[in-house]
Amino acid sequence: MQETANGSQWLPKESAPSGNPHMSDRFAQVYELTAHRITAPVAVQALRLAGPIDAHTRILDIAAGAGALSIPAAFSGATVMAVDIAPGMVNLLSERLKPFPNAQASVMDGQALAIDDDRFDLAFSIFGVSLFNDWRTGLAEQVRVLRSGGKACIATWKTPPGGGPFLVMAQAIRAVFPQSAPPAPPGGFIALADPARIVTELEEAGLVDVHVVEVQAVWQGATGQAYLDELHDLHRFMPPYAALDEQGRREVDQAILRTLDAYTVGERTHMVSPVLIATGTKA
Numbered sequence: 001m002q003e004t005a006n007g008s009q010w011l012p013k014e015s016a017p018s019g020n021p022h023m024s025d026r027f028a029q030v031y032e033l034t035a036h037r038i039t040a041p042v043a044v045q046a047l048r049l050a051g052p053i054d055a056h057t058r059i060l061d062i063a064a065g066a067g068a069l070s071i072p073a074a075f076s077g078a079t080v081m082a083v084d085i086a087p088g089m090v091n092l093l094s095e096r097l098k099p100f101p102n103a104q105a106s107v108m109d110g111q112a113l114a115i116d117d118d119r120f121d122l123a124f125s126i127f128g129v130s131l132f133n134d135w136r137t138g139l140a141e142q143v144r145v146l147r148s149g150g151k152a153c154i155a156t157w158k159t160p161p162g163g164g165p166f167l168v169m170a171q172a173i174r175a176v177f178p179q180s181a182p183p184a185p186p187g188g189f190i191a192l193a194d195p196a197r198i199v200t201e202l203e204e205a206g207l208v209d210v211h212v213v214e215v216q217a218v219w220q221g222a223t224g225q226a227y228l229d230e231l232h233d234l235h236r237f238m239p240p241y242a243a244l245d246e247q248g249r250r251e252v253d254q255a256i257l258r259t260l261d262a263y264t265v266g267e268r269t270h271m272v273s274p275v276l277i278a279t280g281t282k283a
Helices: 025-050 070-075 087-096 135-144 165-176 187-191 195-204 225-235 246-263
Strands: 058-062 079-084 103-107 120-126 146-157 207-221 268-282
Touching: 025 070, 025 087, 025 120, 025 146, 025 207, 025 225, 025 268, 058 070, 058 135, 070 079, 070 087, 070 103, 079 087, 087 103, 120 135, 135 146, 135 187, 135 195, 146 195, 165 225, 165 246, 165 268, 195 207, 195 268, 207 225, 225 246, 246 268
Parallel strands: 058 079, 058 120, 079 103, 120 146
Antiparallel strands: 146 268, 207 268
């Protein structure tokens, strides 16, 4: 799943033991309901930047999650292979891809793809590779499976801890526990948050003609108590919140309500976070 490598506590982890709750069917369902509204528009922009796409295009979606990119790619008529390390995500995505005979989802580690070289025209990782334990290996694998002239595309958050509810939770935890150090972002998260560094790393992975654009990712939802009700299940999958006792959670919930004031537009929560989308061509 596009998710906490090397100690980041805010996002679920790409490399995780099978007992991790973020590998579950339930987490996949919660993630789809709460995160797709911000990740799917970014994925659509990535498809546009990496295109054109038609029925002859072979697409690999690495750390595919619940299908923010795979589903619109399948609608385009392309042949789509979606891979994710989380069985729950793959179970959900397999259901979503059933209407598309040329699309499939498989459990696979993006740092060790069980795929032959030179197989795909386009390979994507939307908020995925930057969270891998070994993100450089993830980039190398993404390039390896591309044909010569094929394109790789990654999307990364520009600032930790990302966007949407993760941003609000981080601010609320910090307000309630100001003496506690914030969770350390994964190494790849920091490295690939810098446009110049992205260009360097993608070129070293074997890409040429690398371009990086900054876009704005928007999360919208309810505000006030309705926000807490809507995000209740997702919050309980966030380790810093899940580790609190009930009193601590009540205090953080109140801090979340105060934090939302800065993101309330009319009667809705409206959060904007910068995202970097990078594309490059395999030499």
